[in-house]
Amino acid sequence: MDPLHAKYPFFEAARDAVAEASVSLPELVAADAPAVERARERVERALLEGTVEPEDGPFEPSGGTDARMELLSYPIARILVSLLDSAPAVRKYAAAEAATAAERFRADFEADDDDLQSVSTPTIDLDDVLGEFELDGAVRSEPIRGSRDPTHYRMGVGAYLRLTSPSWGVSWRLVNRELADGEVRVTREELLDAVEVAVEERVLEGLPFELESGEGIAAELESGVADLKRLLSERTYAGPVDVVVPDLFAPCMTNLIEKAERGVELSPPESFALMAFLTGIGMSPDEIVAFCADTSLEAEGIRYQTEYLRDDRGTQYPPPTCETLSNYGICHNEEDHMRIAADPLSYYEKRVEAADDPTDWRETQAADGTEGAIDGEAD
Ligand code: SF4
CATH class of the missing domain: 1.20.930 (Transcription Elongation Factor S-II; Chain A)
Structure with a gap:
């Protein structure tokens, strides 16, 4: 052999x-x-x-x-x-x-x-x-x-x-x-x-x-x-947290967003991790395109990746775990918060649960009159 x-x-x-x-x-x-x-x-x-x-x-x-x-x-x-x-x-x-x-x-x-x-x-x-x-x-x-x-x-x-x-x-x-x-x-x-x-x-x-x-x-x-x-259905986020509060995102995701906002291109594993996270918290492709409008991420790429992340039953496979993100150098485990949750989505869910009436980013967009962008006019 x-x-x-x-x-x-x-x-x-x-x-x-x-x-x-x-x-x-x-x-x-x-x-x-x-x-x-x-x-x-x-x-x-x-x-x-x-x-x-x-x-x-x-x-x-x-x-x-x-x-x-x-x-x-x-x-x-x-x-x-x-x-x-x-x-x-x-x-x-x-x-x-x-x-x-x-x-x-x-x-x-x-x-x-x-x-x-x-x-x-x-x-x-x-x-x-x-x-x-x-x-x-x-x-x-x-x-x-x-x-x-x-x-x-x-x-x-x-x-x-x-x-x-x-x-x-x-x-x-x-x-x-x-x-x-x-x-x-x-x-x-x-x-x-x-x-x-x-x-x-x-x-x-x-x-x-x-x-x-x-x-x-x-x-x-x-x-x-x-x-x-059975494992997949347990780990599949059929009921996503469905509230978008960027201030409560895990540091790895905030770092990736800030990197893209500086105009730096994300590597394929980085953009996959970010798209999986944003999809996992319940954002639609249109919302993600609007959310990433001022970044290096392009609408076409976002739509391609988010399509890939959804299966035909409308659910998603989970975003990579902290362990995988650490292997890719995406996670820096700030303040050892890896012990709080095994993946950035679970970490975010815990923070949302603990937050006092957090404001959904989508509501602020609607109030700003940018609803049209979220409905598919962003690209
Ligand atoms: S420990 Fe997990 S949630 Fe925290 S930065 Fe690393 S990958 Fe992200």
Whole structure:
């Protein structure tokens, strides 16, 4: 078992390894093998935390049984998420697989740059990743004299348009890019953002599976699916706090809003966290567009992200937890308030509950005569 297959189970070679191992997924599931529990954790963490890393810490590909379990948990997780019968759940799962992979890529590249590779923890380099997604012909590095680590790359415009989105911010728009000979200049970090989308596309391929509920592997996984659905309904904010009091927002969200108000572009995880929070407190896309009117956030991007956050039943998946936001460097845990709540929305709800008749921002907008903007005229 190649430990890298377990670390990157969506790679072609990993899929081939599962096929060649002649492993019967129905038999594994029927036997309740450890990979089944890890698959359930994978989906749960993806939907609730935005990551598929195990709860007890990042997966270390040391080979042996754990690597096999980790690898096999991936195809089972794909079946589990298909059985949830929710398109947003599938998208969120794929996004979490991609975000986790991107973090692992970064760690691998860093180890590679620092010559820290070891036999027990094999790593891959950027060329391997670009080759995996057939981007090796579409991306070339800009050589820097005296350094072997390029900071910028040239990316074919076709690949750029497929793997990036103008909704990520104005700087991603092609008109604002250095474009020459059909190539777009990107930083190393921007290239990784694009690669993350390539991973997401790969994970989404073939999902959701069409499975007859109550039969075969679907029947065997019924209790795991029921557990996940229960967890999601517990964590889904069907009845949002539905009052908008910016003074009571958690510091992480206030920091993000202030950053955007200074005209600084938010990174994709930052804008996702903010949109998830504002959606989670019951704001409509029109209200969020009006609320963010004087910031670097664009109406088009806001609508795209808030659409993604709502499922077809009108409820939302919860915003990232403090733990996830801390991993992204978004949380600074001011005055140790992480012990008050596990996520910014719960923190806000507690503050609203404790507040004495707080004034809703929407009422002040209506009083100011800006109601029309909230009703969809902001953009
Ligand atoms: S502890 Fe939680 S609520 Fe507070 S800043 Fe960090 S992420 Fe936000």
